[in-house]
Amino acid sequence: MFSVTVRDHIMVAHSLSGETFGPAQRLHGATYVVDATFRRRYLGADGVVVDIGRAAEVLRAVLAELDYRNLDDEPAFAGMNTSTEALAKVIGDRLAERVRAGALGERTRALEALAITLHESHVAWAGYERAL
Amino acid sequence: MFSVTVRDHIMVAHSLSGETFGPAQRLHGATYVVDATFRRRYLGADGVVVDIGRAAEVLRAVLAELDYRNLDDEPAFAGMNTSTEALAKVIGDRLAERVRAGALGERTRALEALAITLHESHVAWAGYERAL
Amino acid sequence: MFSVTVRDHIMVAHSLSGETFGPAQRLHGATYVVDATFRRRYLGADGVVVDIGRAAEVLRAVLAELDYRNLDDEPAFAGMNTSTEALAKVIGDRLAERVRAGALGERTRALEALAITLHESHVAWAGYERAL
């Protein structure tokens, strides 16, 4: 099995609901360093999993919808806790949608899975993995 | 599949038995930077894999039993090589025991697996993964 | 010259005023991974620059006043841009004040300088250095 990963980041504000979250119930923020991994069983004609330049562009396009925003004000997240793991799913699902729509070109048909990791600090990160 | 990882560290002395280990047969030491990853198929009501604050506390509690010690003097490790991979198992199993005993609360019933990585330097690390 | 550095982090929301900041004029957020470095010409009796445990506690105390907050709502920052470099100065000056007040004990008299680095992502960071 092969994989290619590209890294980017977003800087967002949000608050989390529920006593579990302690001081994180207050409006605060995070830099999420985002790793997007594309998995594929065999390499294509060019010898690659995915065009890494296009992969980075598609990840940027997905992240641009979240970047420099207060997630508490985003209709898409109404009634939902934007925890690190939940955001990993949002990013993974939006990326999968673009991949299936052809954003990475013909060769994306062979992609099998997608994994997203969001690093919220040097001591904590969360991940989400799904089939494509 | 979702995951959440927290990072902490311990500083221990030990020696290793067997010609394989060369100079590491002498009493020496290591900083182990420890990553504990909790895996779960679906997010719970709060939108999280695990209460990350409690996860960090439980990891600290497990590590406190090893931290700033000479492992050669610990009865728990008598007759056993405390290699990086063996220590990863010790930490993973002790963490699993606490999780099953409810240290992470009700939501831990949905946790499926636990992965431990011990970084012993910038050029070597070992891991252990198990079901919960 | 000797130095000791401890690392911690904060997660804050804020917005920045001025066209320079582009999308960062919107309310957003950041994880700042904070490195505090203490400099000293000669080691003391114990052979250390500073009691590293106390240094970490004092840094935590300073960061706790900022952590999990919306800096736009903090009276201390009224009329000021909480840029990464400006925050580095706030943290450095507050830390210096505590050090001078004896928070690190007698040996802090020999400390000569303090440097603060705030990492806002894997591709950008800012620093502030001052005498003690």
Place this chain on the structure above:
Amino acid sequence: MFSVTVRDHIMVAHSLSGETFGPAQRLHGATYVVDATFRRRYLGADGVVVDIGRAAEVLRAVLAELDYRNLDDEPAFAGMNTSTEALAKVIGDRLAERVRAGALGERTRALEALAITLHESHVAWAGYERAL
């Protein structure tokens, strides 16, 4: 499941064929920081996955065949794109061959899988995983 990883690196020149690669069609180069992970279900008598010193030596031997070279001039890569993911496979397969030939000793019989990661920069990396 247990794993042990060792890290090394190579510095190579190469060019890539195909419009996909844009400016990377020109002769350029890369430092690949290479992580080799050995997986095994149970630890052996010494309590290890693999003799980590020998693992590092075998990885170095495989990498030495590529290091400080222009891959465009290597007969082994004629007619093949030496993309990061393709090189991960080359390194993984050559390492597997040496492991099967006994380079890691008797205990390698219990090794089940091998994973190679090539970091080409701080924002991109590729991997290849195979059974042993």
Place this chain on the structure above:
Amino acid sequence: MFSVTVRDHIMVAHSLSGETFGPAQRLHGATYVVDATFRRRYLGADGVVVDIGRAAEVLRAVLAELDYRNLDDEPAFAGMNTSTEALAKVIGDRLAERVRAGALGERTRALEALAITLHESHVAWAGYERAL
């Protein structure tokens, strides 16, 4: 003293002349992860050292002249060893020239120094620092 650092990277081929360089006398390559640090005594009206977005753009512009190239073929480097430290100077001097030409705007008048670090692997890097 304040500083702001931005990170980017280049991927180049080159060879080095002189027995000192051993196998690096052959045509090979490197990824250089490049950190550019801007230093300034006082913050300006916006509370920043430099417009970080423009700083990243100017760094990219300087790096684009080197990226994805064989430095042995560049007239600018004829008769010169493109060692990591020498490349740090080239990048620092070209960046300084653009800064002095106003690429970072009016506020660059207050910049005092520039430091460049080129990371060639996880175990080696080189730096160059100069006044502005």
Place this chain on the structure above:
Amino acid sequence: MFSVTVRDHIMVAHSLSGETFGPAQRLHGATYVVDATFRRRYLGADGVVVDIGRAAEVLRAVLAELDYRNLDDEPAFAGMNTSTEALAKVIGDRLAERVRAGALGERTRALEALAITLHESHVAWAGYERAL
């Protein structure tokens, strides 16, 4: 000013004397990831600060005297606390001695300073800098 840095590591046991050190008064251990930086005002004929291969060898030679040892048993450290900052000085001074003795060759006459950083974990490190 130019600099070149090489990284290596040691794994040692030790204990620290004095109430300041809390649990670190017990015999424990550490991995120290060691960065050695060589500074020089002008590059030499080959366009380098120092032969990086020889620099790495000399650093290894100095570290080999400490590696895989219990520092409490080393006569050289009798009556001295082997704190991270004190060890940075030991390594820096021993390295300086070898450099002055010609271990790095003729060009070392132009070296001006040496800086040593010892990373003891992902959240703490210490440094020592001296003239050559």
